[in-house]
Amino acid sequence: xxxxxxxxxxxxxxxxxxxxxxxxxxxxxxxxxxxxxxxxxxxxxxxxxxxxxxxxxxxxxxxxxxxxxxxxxxxxxxxxxxxxxxxxxxxxxxxxxxxxxxxxxxxxxxxxxxxxxxxxxxxxxxxxxxxxxxxxxxxxxxxxxxxxxxxxxxxxxxxxxxxxxxxxxxxxxxxxxxxxxxxxxxxxxxxxxxxxxxxxxxxxxxxxxxxxxxxxxxxxxxxxxxxxxxxxxxxxxxxxxxxxxxxxxxxxxxxxxxxxxxxxxxxxxxxxxxxxxxxxxxxxxxxxxxxxxxxxxxxxxxxxxxxxxxxxxxxxxxxxxxxxx
Ligand code: ZN
Numbered sequence: 001x002x003x004x005x006x007x008x009x010x011x012x013x014x015x016x017x018x019x020x021x022x023x024x025x026x027x028x029x030x031x032x033x034x035x036x037x038x039x040x041x042x043x044x045x046x047x048x049x050x051x052x053x054x055x056x057x058x059x060x061x062x063x064x065x066x067x068x069x070x071x072x073x074x075x076x077x078x079x080x081x082x083x084x085x086x087x088x089x090x091x092x093x094x095x096x097x098x099x100x101x102x103x104x105x106x107x108x109x110x111x112x113x114x115x116x117x118x119x120x121x122x123x124x125x126x127x128x129x130x131x132x133x134x135x136x137x138x139x140x141x142x143x144x145x146x147x148x149x150x151x152x153x154x155x156x157x158x159x160x161x162x163x164x165x166x167x168x169x170x171x172x173x174x175x176x177x178x179x180x181x182x183x184x185x186x187x188x189x190x191x192x193x194x195x196x197x198x199x200x201x202x203x204x205x206x207x208x209x210x211x212x213x214x215x216x217x218x219x220x221x222x223x224x225x226x227x228x229x230x231x232x233x234x235x236x237x238x239x240x241x242x243x244x245x246x247x248x249x250x251x252x253x254x255x256x257x258x259x260x261x262x263x264x265x266x267x268x269x270x271x272x273x274x275x276x277x278x279x280x281x282x283x284x285x286x287x288x289x290x291x292x293x294x295x296x297x298x299x300x301x302x303x304x305x306x307x308x309x310x311x312x313x314x315x316x317x318x319x320x321x322x323x324x325x
Pocket of ligand 1: 278288
């Protein structure tokens with residue numbers, strides 16, 4: 001593991017890099033398939049060429065999940081709980097400049113889940129990052145969602161050239177190029193685990209001390225799903241899981257939803273969040289994925305790439321024992 005400081009951010013950020021164990025897609029297919037079959041009645045897992053993810057129904061900012069593949073975990077729930085550390089504002093481009101290899105990648109396609117740049121809205125919000133950054137261009141299709149005055153969910157699509165976020169994020173960085181990916185199609189949930197937890201726990205059980213990380217996207221094709229949106233920052237400290245769950249606003253959101261995020265096989269000494277996906281839609285809903293609430297008709301279609309390295313950025317000194325679901 002290598003550690004360095006990123007001098008490009010306003011506050012110098014500590015960055016730890018770790019090489020990940022990179023199994024073949026075929027091996028991962030073999031590891032997750034039995035677990036998926038225990039939790040869903042219809043399961044199809046294949047290694048395929050990535051479809052063009054810029055097209056419906058995914059509508060992401062780049063076509064593929066290939067090239068140099070990295071997972072970034074920035075900050076963590078300790079910067080939100082029990083009291084928000086409002087000064088924890090990050091800028092994606094500066095972070096990418098710090099972690100790029102010397103033969104600087106030409107293009108970064110970044111998707112994932114985090115807290116949005118609260119100064120933009122003057123309130124706390126969820127972020128579904130979906131952006132292509134290159135030396136010359138920025139294609140920013142990141143969405144933010146927040147809780148409106150009448151407790152409704154509001155989803156904003158246009159951030160312009162603002163690539164900031166806050167507090168915490170779990171991001172998958174690739175070059176956005178077409179490459180083989182793991183396709184996971186699962187229907188009708190029969191077990192207790194959600195779509196991602198099913199695969200995460202299978203990786204955890206199989207790889208043990210070898211750290212494996214995946215990222216990408218899944219479409220929630222049919223049914224309803226329990227998702228939360230963070231309200232504006234709490235004035236009272238959130239010291240228990242109960243207080244946290246009362247502060248979060250939970251919704252039942254409708255398909256189709258497009259989720260973006262990462263999952264890793266283990267928490268390790270880097271205090272990693274083992275899974276984190278946020279989803280957006282074209283019908284005004286978006287938030288943090290928990291689990292579908294309509295198991296009989298639930299249907300998921302995911303495409304995932306396997307990361308080669310992981311960057312732990314600005315790891316909090318203190319761990320919290322809740323807030324990572
Ligand atoms: Zn989240």
